[in-house]
Amino acid sequence: MKNWRSNLLLGICIVVASAKVLCQTKLKVACMGNSVTFGLGHKTPSQTAYPVVLQKLLGDGYDVRNFGHSGATLLKQGHNPYYKTAAFQQAIQYVPDVAIIDLGLNDTDPRNWPNHRDAFAADYSWLIDTLRSVNGAMQIYICKMTPVLPDHPGFLSGTRDWFWEIQNQLPVIAKSNKVTLVDIHQPLYQRPDLFVDALHPDEAGANIIATTIYQQLSGDYGGLQLAGIFGSDMVLQRNQPIKFYGSADKNEKIEVHFNGRKQTTITNAKGKWLVTFPAMAAGGPYHAIVSSSSKKIELQDLLVGEVWLCSGQSNMAFPLGASINGEEEITTAHNKKDLRLFQMKPIAGTDNTSWDSITLGKINQLEYFKGNWQRADSSNAK
Numbered sequence: 001m002k003n004w005r006s007n008l009l010l011g012i013c014i015v016v017a018s019a020k021v022l023c024q025t026k027l028k029v030a031c032m033g034n035s036v037t038f039g040l041g042h043k044t045p046s047q048t049a050y051p052v053v054l055q056k057l058l059g060d061g062y063d064v065r066n067f068g069h070s071g072a073t074l075l076k077q078g079h080n081p082y083y084k085t086a087a088f089q090q091a092i093q094y095v096p097d098v099a100i101i102d103l104g105l106n107d108t109d110p111r112n113w114p115n116h117r118d119a120f121a122a123d124y125s126w127l128i129d130t131l132r133s134v135n136g137a138m139q140i141y142i143c144k145m146t147p148v149l150p151d152h153p154g155f156l157s158g159t160r161d162w163f164w165e166i167q168n169q170l171p172v173i174a175k176s177n178k179v180t181l182v183d184i185h186q187p188l189y190q191r192p193d194l195f196v197d198a199l200h201p202d203e204a205g206a207n208i209i210a211t212t213i214y215q216q217l218s219g220d221y222g223g224l225q226l227a228g229i230f231g232s233d234m235v236l237q238r239n240q241p242i243k244f245y246g247s248a249d250k251n252e253k254i255e256v257h258f259n260g261r262k263q264t265t266i267t268n269a270k271g272k273w274l275v276t277f278p279a280m281a282a283g284g285p286y287h288a289i290v291s292s293s294s295k296k297i298e299l300q301d302l303l304v305g306e307v308w309l310c311s312g313q314s315n316m317a318f319p320l321g322a323s324i325n326g327e328e329e330i331t332t333a334h335n336k337k338d339l340r341l342f343q344m345k346p347i348a349g350t351d352n353t354s355w356d357s358i359t360l361g362k363i364n365q366l367e368y369f370k371g372n373w374q375r376a377d378s379s380n381a382k
Contacts, residue, residue: 029054029064029217030091032082033102036146037068039206041196048203053210058218067091074103076123078112083127092134099131100213102143102184104170105199108162110154120166121173128177140179141216144170146209147189149198180269182216184209193364219250221271224292232300234373235340237307238282245274248292257289280304301375303338321382333381341376344369 031037031051039049046052055064067090072082082088082103091099107113107120124142131138148155148163167185174181187208188194194205201209215221226246236242244256247267254273256263263275284303289296310316320326333339346368348359355363362368374380 026061026063027098028094028096029058029062029098029100030067030094030096031064031100031102032067032088032091033100033143034068034072034082034106035070035200036105036209037066037102038070039066039068040070041200042203042206048206050206050209050213053207054214057210057214065091065094065096067094071106072103073106073109073112074123074127075107075112075116075119076126077116077119078107079109080106083130092130095134096131096138097135098139098141098217100141100143100182101127102145103127104145104166105148105163107166108148108154108159110158113162113165114158117162117165121169121176124173125177128179140177141182141213142170142174142179143182143213144185146184146201146205147192147195149192149195151198155198180216182213184212187212190366191364215271216269219269219271221247221249221267224248224252224254224290224295224297226290226297229342230299231373232298232302233340233375234299234342235303235305235307236280238304239279241279242277242304243274244277244288244290245272246290247271248273252292255289255291257291259286282306303340305338319382330378330381334377336376339376340373341380342371342373343380344371 029051031054035041037049037051039045039052042048049066049068051064051066051068055062058064067087069080069082069085069087071080072085072087073080074082076083103124128140128142131140145163145167148159150156150160152159171181188201188205191205191208194202194208196202224246225248226244230244230246242258244258244263248254248271250267250269250271252267252271252273254265254267254275256275256277258277259280261277263277265273265275267273282303282305284301284305286302286304288299288302290299291297321330323329347362347370348355348368
């Protein structure tokens with residue numbers, strides 16, 4: 001009985017010790033900021049604010065906490081300085097391994113920016129230095145501000161101009177303090193439908209913020225992808241350097257085989273890659289293979305020739321079939337084997353008709369046009 005109890009006690013100690021080790025191996029992530037970080041405007045910020053979504057994306061190896069404080073300013077002499085808040089003190093006591101800072105929106109307030117703008121860069125550096133003082137190995141990310149929309153009450157009275165004065169300082173601050181800049185502005189700039197009050201992103205907007213930060217932290221950009229303009233049957237411009245480009249995970253090796261040549265590159269910190277082949281005269285067909293360590297994309301029947309971009313309004317949309325001799329041209333289109341078409345077709349008309357919720361949702365997500373490369377024939381030359 002005594003041996004059984006001793007063994008059980010030893011087993012419990014091992015389990016407890018292992019649990020402590022597992023807990024200690026989690027990377028601690030502090031999301032520091034204002035009401036955007038807090039999740040103001042959400043029905044349940046504790047479930048939908050971007051730090052909560054980020055936790056789900058990063059998984060069990062991370063402990064992500066929300067230290068957002070509504071109305072907080074970066075400026076130490078602002079009307080509600082972040083460094084004086086309980087959220088800031090809690091973030092410091094947390095001693096994070098990773099800090100994500102999103103501040104600046106409230107500094108556009110007329111109580112703050114006109115009087116204290118000259119201190120902004122120094123105050124941001126102070127905040128970064130303070131974080132490093134508690135953990136010299138901390139990874140620090142500062143965010144570009146999310147958009148302020150024209151419907152905001154102060155947009156025309158100074159907020160618009162002051163916003164951009166601050167936004168333009170952030171890359172300089174990031175570089176001078178050797179921290180990473182995360183652009184959460186661009187993904188939301190064309191999505192006014194995702195703001196509850198012209199200032200605060202809604203739940204879907206928080207998902208975009210979390211995904212953008214997750215990609216920056218993890219380097220996971222969804223694996224190898226070519227830009228949407230590439231596809232089998234495409235035409236590459238003759239007498240110009242031929243470029244293939246797209247995205248993949250951070251620091252991933254990309255190989256492109258084309259016309260008997262091979263080019264390799266490594267993706268950058270944002271997962272972007274590009275390779276360039278020498279200019280070629282018109283010809284083809286050619287074959288291209290783009291590959292990473294885990295994926296291969298093959299492009300068939302590529303031509304090198306003339307690429308014409310045709311863009312315009314209703315005259316450009318005028319169908320071939322409605323023109324003089326149009327039907328004859330359509331029926332013989334299949335004979336033009338070297339003619340390729342990339343038609344960006346709208347998913348819905350813009351005449352006096354209402355769009356259903358599915359169509360409207362796609363348009364809000366900038367999916368109004370879609371298309372791909374095709375050989376000319378009677379079905380697509382209309």
